[in-house]
Amino acid sequence: MAKFPCNNIEERDGDLYFAGQSVEKLAKQYGTPLYLMDEDRIRHNCRVYTEAFAKHFVKGSRPYFASKACCFKAIYPIIESEDMGADVVSLGELLTAKAAHFPMERVCFHGNSKTDEDITIALDLAVGCIVVDNAEELYVIDREAKKRGIKQKILLRLTPGIDPHTYAAVATGLVDSKFGSAIETGQAEELTKVALTLPHIDLHGFHCHVGSQVFAEDVFERAAVVMLTFCAEMQKKTGFVTREVDLGGGYGVRYVESDPSVDIASRIGEVAAVIHKTCKELGIAEPIIGMEPGRSIVADAGMTVYTVQTVKKIPGYKNYVAMDGGMADNPRFALYGSKYTCLPVKNLDKPLPFIAALVGRCCESGDMIQPDIAFPEGIKRGDLVATCTTGAYNFSMSSNYNRLYRPAVVMLKDGASRIVVRRQTAEDLLSLDE
Numbered sequence: 026m027a028k029f030p031c032n033n034i035e036e037r038d039g040d041l042y043f044a045g046q047s048v049e050k051l052a053k054q055y056g057t058p059l060y061l062m063d064e065d066r067i068r069h070n071c072r073v074y075t076e077a078f079a080k081h082f083v084k085g086s087r088p089y090f091a092s093k094a095c096c097f098k099a100i101y102p103i104i105e106s107e108d109m110g111a112d113v114v115s116l117g118e119l120l121t122a123k124a125a126h127f128p129m130e131r132v133c134f135h136g137n138s139k140t141d142e143d144i145t146i147a148l149d150l151a152v153g154c155i156v157v158d159n160a161e162e163l164y165v166i167d168r169e170a171k172k173r174g175i176k177q178k179i180l181l182r183l184t185p186g187i188d189p190h191t192y193a194a195v196a197t198g199l200v201d202s203k204f205g206s207a208i209e210t211g212q213a214e215e216l217t218k219v220a221l222t223l224p225h226i227d228l229h230g231f232h233c234h235v236g237s238q239v240f241a242e243d244v245f246e247r248a249a250v251v252m253l254t255f256c257a258e259m260q261k262k263t264g265f266v267t268r269e270v271d272l273g274g275g276y277g278v279r280y281v282e283s284d285p286s287v288d289i290a291s292r293i294g295e296v297a298a299v300i301h302k303t304c305k306e307l308g309i310a311e312p313i314i315g316m317e318p319g320r321s322i323v324a325d326a327g328m329t330v331y332t333v334q335t336v337k338k339i340p341g342y343k344n345y346v347a348m349d350g351g352m353a354d355n356p357r358f359a360l361y362g363s364k365y366t367c368l369p370v371k372n373l374d375k376p377l378p379f380i381a382a383l384v385g386r387c388c389e390s391g392d393m394i395q396p397d398i399a400f401p402e403g404i405k406r407g408d409l410v411a412t413c414t415t416g417a418y419n420f421s422m423s424s425n426y427n428r429l430y431r432p433a434v435v436m437l438k439d440g441a442s443r444i445v446v447r448r449q450t451a452e453d454l455l456s457l458d459e
């Protein structure tokens with residue numbers, strides 16, 4: 026019997042169900058490859074953060090959904106009604122949120138290499154906060170804010186020098202990083218002093234993001250202590266009282282049964298306890314706390330469904346099940362060696378003795394979703410397979426490599442389904458070509 030990483034996945038008479046709906050039926054209705062999203066799960070995940078924030082942090086504290094994890098218009102009304110903010114990192118994300126009428130004052134604009142165009146459009150749209158990465162950007166914001174006769178609220182992005190013990194590509198809080206200014210080298214202090222001299226900059230506080238897919242027990246606690254200690258030091262040296270500290274992305278998620286499952290609500294409680302204690306010890310007022318969860322909001326709200334095309338058995342070597350998607354809709358195994366739970370959509374109650382690599386249709390050997398998946402005996406062309414926990418960094422990292430069409434995204438709620446992103450066509454692809 027197959028094991029599921031999340032309780033919105035079930036088996037009913039051998040068939041796979043997601044968010045209470047038959048995966049086979051959805052695949053028949055919408056075609057494959059297909060991204061499915063479970064709206065209730067997104068809402069549930071938002072509430073875990075918003076409720077913990079309301080319980081533990083000072084008024085005004087808020088979690089921001091990290092749009093980079095999953096960005097299309099239909100996600101924003103959900104995020105808005107769950108009372109979250111949105112973190113965006115590009116004009117593409119910002120204008121998607123805008124097109125979905127997301128309140129701009131609840132947007133936090135990120136990026137380590139913002140262009141003048143990014144900054145002017147962000148100011149014209151009146152985004153609530155800009156997380157400033159570097160001095161160059163700070164001067165442009167001050168100049169553009171002056172032209173508009175405003176003071177722009179900002180946070181300064183700092184690197185607290187903390188190793189989050191995740192994979193290298195997503196570890197960002199170390200001193201040696203392309204992001205932010207290091208506390209250790211004195212650059213964070215320098216930038217703070219510059220920010221305080223600029224008349225059109227309204228410095229609210231500081232931001233850090235130590236990494237993604239974080240499980241290590243005390244990473245946020247250690248980051249909070251380093252950040253708050255820096256706040257106290259700045260207060261002593263400059264008189265600046267920090268109003269806000271943002272601790273960056275959220276907790277890790279469970280992709281396979283052997284991954285730990287994090288009790289986010291109680292972990293936030295533990296971080297809050299450290300924040301209360303540290304502020305007291307340092308003699309500073311407790312700032313508003315922000316966090317920017319992406320993966321833990323949408324990952325387990327997603328599933329990708331494929332149709333098997335080829336089953337290849339190479340005696341003495343390996344078996345391959347090739348399907349109609351792959352690294353173009355999910356590059357995470359190719360990029361990071363990420364683990365996934367992959368399941369047949371039928372015969373889940375039968376033994377699964379046929380072990381094969383689940384591979385895609387792109388023209389390279391690295392195009393794999395997972396190297397060793399258990400399938401039912403006799404799996405064949407036309408059968409359906411699903412990858413679980415694909416709601417984060419799949420659609421948003423999908424590409425048109427090999428000129429494949431991006432799959433549709435279908436949102437599931439209360440037994441109903443609706444297309445929120447339609448499947449790409451050749452016409453869509455050719456529409457940019459002259």
Ligand code: LLP
Nearest residue numbers: 091234237238273274275317318319320418
């Ligand atoms: N805030 C900032 C400033 C970030 O850089 C990130 C993620 C987040 C928030 C959201 O972190 P989360 O809650 O999702 O862990 N493509 C990689 C993940 C890259 C994450 C980059 N930054 C992957 O597929 O694993």
